Amino acid sequence: MAVLVTGGAGYIGSHMVWALLEAGEEVVVLDRLSTGFEWAVAPEARLFVGDVGDTGLVSSLIANHAVDAIVHFAGSVVVPESIADPLLYYDNNTARSRTLIETAVRNGVRNFVFSSSAAVYGSVGAEPVQESHPCNPDSPYGMSKLMTETILQDAALAHDFRYAALRYFNVAGADPEGRTGQSTKGATHLIKVACEAALGKRGHIEVFGTDYDTPDGTCIRDYIHVTDLVKAHLHALESLRRTGESLVANCGYGRGYSVLEVLDCVKRVTGRTLDVRYAARREGDAEAVVANSDRARGILGWRPEHANLDRIVASAFSWEEDLLRRNSPKASA
Structure with a gap:
């Protein structure tokens, strides 16, 4: 039996592939390599380049590799982009996920783990939010994730099919062993952007909005290490x-x-200065979102091992240094 990982050449997906292999699973990766990298896929996994919406390809992978579970990461993740081009997000995140779910059901795959997001909640304040809280997304990105959760719920009611939708908060950091990390050019994740700025890969870093109803006026997020x-x-x-x-x-x-x-943490951990510039609020950004993860801890027995912002930043910065070495003229000579 094998696990099919969609988006397995991307940031979170590539970490997942390593973890599955270490757990003794056979792993098949499907990625169209629009933002992922072939080199990021563990060599023991089998990589196929293609789209999750290609029913013929997905069906053949399920049949040829005896796939009994799908872990679905493939999708678009930039909130401002989703506001500027909502139809792209409803196509790539929702419509293609619906097609993938249908293909799974038709081919007898019963287990489906979905990469959802805290964006389904919208802005809920600094108090940790529970899964029972009403969902009110602030962006088409968040809505595209919520719509896919609804499709999964209805499919599970109608078929021999079950799913886990993991709503994760702000993912950051990199593999402690240095095998993979966030490598997408032009990524918008705060910690990655700040680490790039600390290394001079970016000239400055922008803070979008300083007038939120928070202690220092800027948005509040719950950061989780990708390994956890x-x-x-x-x-x-x-x-x-x-x-x-x-x-x-x-x-x-x-x-x-x-x-x-x-940003203060990045400066402290890296020992670097940052050119911080302030800009207006960015449409679609929630004021504050923090997780109540009692359900994951209680039902799944999940026990985080890297719940420390300094550790998250240190691993992210180490990965950026590694990328800088990889991409230097001497390294490519």
């Missing part, structure tokens, strides 16, 4: 196989940090 996040996916997959029960669970640490607190 993929561990939650492993637990979710094990739970689906063992219990056959679907679930929705938050993945975060329950501690929020403002944008300025994160």
Whole structure:
């Protein structure tokens, strides 16, 4: 039996592939390499270049590799872009996910782990939010994730099919062993952008909005190390196989940090200065979102091991240094 990882050449997906292999799973990766990289895929995994909406390709992968579970990361993730081009997000994140789910059901794949997002909640304040909280997305990105959750829920009611939708908060950091990390050019993740600025890869870093109703006026987020996040996916997959029960669970640490607190942490950990510039609010950004992860801890037995902002930043910065060495003229000579 094998696990099919969509988007497995991307940031979170590539970490997931390593974790699955270490757990003794056979892994098949499907990625169209629009933002992912072939080199980021663990060599023991089988990589196929293609789209999750290609029903023929997905069906053949399921049949040829005896796929019994799908872990679905493929999708678009930039909130401002989703506001500027909502139809792209409803196509790539929702419509193609619907097609993938249908293909899974038709081919007898019963277990499906979905990469959802805290963006489904919208702005809920600094108090940790539970999964039962009403969902009110602030962006087409968040809505595209919520719509896919609804499709999964309805499919599970109608078919022999179960799912785990993991709503994760702000993912950051890199593999502690230095095998993979966030490598997408032009990425918008705050910690990655700040680490790039600390290394001179970017001339400055912008803070979007200083007039939010928060202690320092900037947005508050719950940052989770990517290694802890993929561990939650492993637990979710094990739970689906063992219990056959679907679930929705938050993945975060329950501690929020403002944008300025994160930038201070980057400066402290790296010993570098940052050229910080202030700009108007960015449409679609929630004021504050922090996770209550009691369900993941209780039902899945999830126990984070990297719940420390300094550690997250240090691993992200180390990865950026590695990328700088990889891309230097001497390294490519």
